[in-house]
Amino acid sequence: MTFTLPYKIPYKINSSFKRKVAYFSMEFAIDQPLKIYSGGLGFLSGSHMRSAYELGQNMIGIGILWKYGYYDQVRRGDKTMDVLFQEKLYSFLEETGITFEIEINEHPVKVKVMYLHPDTFGTAPIFLLSTDLPENDYLAQTTCHHLYDSNVATRIAQYILLGHGGAKLLDILGWKPQTYHMNEAHALPAAFYLYDKYKKKRREVQKRLVFTTHTPEQAGNEVHEFSMLYKMGFFNGLSEKEAREVSKVSNDHFSHTVVALQLAGIANGVSKKHGEVSREMWSPYTNICPIIHITNAQNERYWSDKELYKAAASGDMDALRERKAVMKEAFYKVVADQAGKLFDPDVLTIVWARRFAAYKRADLITTDYERFLELVNRKDKPVQIVWAGKPYPQDYAAVGVFNNLVLMNKAIPRSSSLVGYELALSKLCKMGADVWLNNPRVPREASGTSGMTAAMNGAINFSTQDGWMLEFGKHKENSFLIPLCDEHAPVHEQDHQDWAHMMDMLENEIVPMYYDQPDKWNKMVVSSMQQVLEYFESSRMATEYYEKMYLPAH
Numbered sequence: 001m002t003f004t005l006p007y008k009i010p011y012k013i014n015s016s017f018k019r020k021v022a023y024f025s026m027e028f029a030i031d032q033p034l035k036i037y038s039g040g041l042g043f044l045s046g047s048h049m050r051s052a053y054e055l056g057q058n059m060i061g062i063g064i065l066w067k068y069g070y071y072d073q074v075r076r077g078d079k080t081m082d083v084l085f086q087e088k089l090y091s092f093l094e095e096t097g098i099t100f101e102i103e104i105n106e107h108p109v110k111v112k113v114m115y116l117h118p119d120t121f122g123t124a125p126i127f128l129l130s131t132d133l134p135e136n137d138y139l140a141q142t143t144c145h146h147l148y149d150s151n152v153a154t155r156i157a158q159y160i161l162l163g164h165g166g167a168k169l170l171d172i173l174g175w176k177p178q179t180y181h182m183n184e185a186h187a188l189p190a191a192f193y194l195y196d197k198y199k200k201k202r203r204e205v206q207k208r209l210v211f212t213t214h215t216p217e218q219a220g221n222e223v224h225e226f227s228m229l230y231k232m233g234f235f236n237g238l239s240e241k242e243a244r245e246v247s248k249v250s251n252d253h254f255s256h257t258v259v260a261l262q263l264a265g266i267a268n269g270v271s272k273k274h275g276e277v278s279r280e281m282w283s284p285y286t287n288i289c290p291i292i293h294i295t296n297a298q299n300e301r302y303w304s305d306k307e308l309y310k311a312a313a314s315g316d317m318d319a320l321r322e323r324k325a326v327m328k329e330a331f332y333k334v335v336a337d338q339a340g341k342l343f344d345p346d347v348l349t350i351v352w353a354r355r356f357a358a359y360k361r362a363d364l365i366t367t368d369y370e371r372f373l374e375l376v377n378r379k380d381k382p383v384q385i386v387w388a389g390k391p392y393p394q395d396y397a398a399v400g401v402f403n404n405l406v407l408m409n410k411a412i413p414r415s416s417s418l419v420g421y422e423l424a425l426s427k428l429c430k431m432g433a434d435v436w437l438n439n440p441r442v443p444r445e446a447s448g449t450s451g452m453t454a455a456m457n458g459a460i461n462f463s464t465q466d467g468w469m470l471e472f473g474k475h476k477e478n479s480f481l482i483p484l485c486d487e488h489a490p491v492h493e494q495d496h497q498d499w500a501h502m503m504d505m506l507e508n509e510i511v512p513m514y515y516d517q518p519d520k521w522n523k524m525v526v527s528s529m530q531q532v533l534e535y536f537e538s539s540r541m542a543t544e545y546y547e548k549m550y551l552p553a554h
């Protein structure tokens with residue numbers, strides 16, 4: 001390909017979406033071969049890019065080409081998980097021939113630009129930045145090695161690369177966005193680039209910048225030392241006095257989210273509940289922009305099982321059951337390969353699969369081990385359960401939970417833990433699940449999207465009432481909703497209440513319905529499949545961003 005400037009999007013733009021938008025994200029989960037994502041944030045941006053393409057939106061993505069990705073989740077000799085950093089090669093990415101220079105930590109750093117063409121995976125065009133060049137010293141090269149590097153200075157360098165580098169690239173491309181969308185605050189240096197570009201007029205930045213926040217508690221939002229950020233070049237050459245004035249920081253405490261809220265024209269939470277939580281959480285701060293909500297969604301064309309939807313639409317329940325059995329068998333081959341266990345497609349299968357983090361409580365169902373064993377070992381109305389997901393490599397508590405489940409499951413024929421939870425395995429988990437278990441501690445889940453794609457594959461959500469489930473879930477119509485616990489009780493008491501409700505519902509409602517009332521079960525499956533597309537398909541989300549974020553910000 002001969003890459004020509006100024007850049008033009010190579011597909012017809014829908015007249016409803018003419019406004020030029022640059023979408024900055026640290027991660028994009030586009031397709032299994034392109035491993036530049038870690039979890040939910042990437043799954044969201046991937047679906048957004050797919051729907052932007054399908055709708056003909058005038059949007060491009062800006063990201064980083066991670067040389068070693070997030071990490072490959074593999075196994076040690078005892079089956080517990082290990083972390084492998086393996087170089088990734090992508091022949092389907094195209095050379096742009098563009099290289100340019102930015103400054104990080106008072107050193108010039110060369111940046112190379114690769115291009116994901118829309119036709120490759122059916123997405124809006126995406127430009128990926130890399131510092132892995134021989135002209136750079138080793139430290140500069142490592143900036144793009146590991147997504148969410150554990151070293152603070154490296155992460156700050158990554159944010160400068162994404163924000164400053166991405167904004168500079170847009171100028172080089174001659175592609176002049178009317179809106180710069182930060183998917184989380186990682187790209188915040190772009191705001192300071194724009195501040196300098198538009199002659200240090202704060203309002204000119206706010207007119208162009210929009211911000212999506214994903215974290216529903218202050219402790220989860222990144223804070224760094226202002227002095228360190230300044231030394232590393234986070235503020236695009238502004239003097240210390242100017243940088244403090246623009247970011248309204250008088251001490252050494254720099255909250256990325258607060259500053260993003262002050263420099264954006266509008267921001268959003270990622271569910272109705274998260275919007276409410278965010279407005280309350282950030283209300284003590286002055287000069288922040290309005291915070292609305294646009295509930296996350298996922299791309300139906302990529303995620304849904306077409307044959308299952310055809311059976312549901314025809315009302316042919318025999319065809320529905322037969323197709324689901326085929327989907328489960330495909331998933332069980334992975335279980336057999338990884339764990340040496342042969343699962344039965346006629347047995348109720350529960351799947352818990354997502355990022356391992358303390359508040360998501362992967363092992364909650366095992367709180368009473370004997371009761372758990374009774375559930376999975378029963379002769380009549382048996383249950384199979386599978387766990388999968390990647391903990392952050394340095395979250396040793398989460399890694400410990402994962403490994404404890406691996407060791408526990410060795411002796412249980414109908415219980416298994418899988419490694420390698422990426423897009424391909426995620427799809428298989430949803431194909432194989434009858435019940436999609438989701439039990440975060442309320443109200444810690446901003447949105448949660450795995451249950452959306454599970455529903456698109458005929459799995460019924462069994463969930464605490466948090467995030468998107470507050471907008472979707474109808475108990476015993478399309479989901480099983482765990483009753484709310486006392487949020488003011490101590491954490492251990494909340495966990496006990498949620499566990500008790502969960503087990504009672506499993507034993508007395510879910511398992512009996514699956515085996516004794518198959519028609520009622522299948523009616524719930526069909527309701528779930530149909531209703532999830534009514535609002536939680538990402539074309540709605542991508543449209544709402546134009547209507548509520550991009551145009552009002554102008």
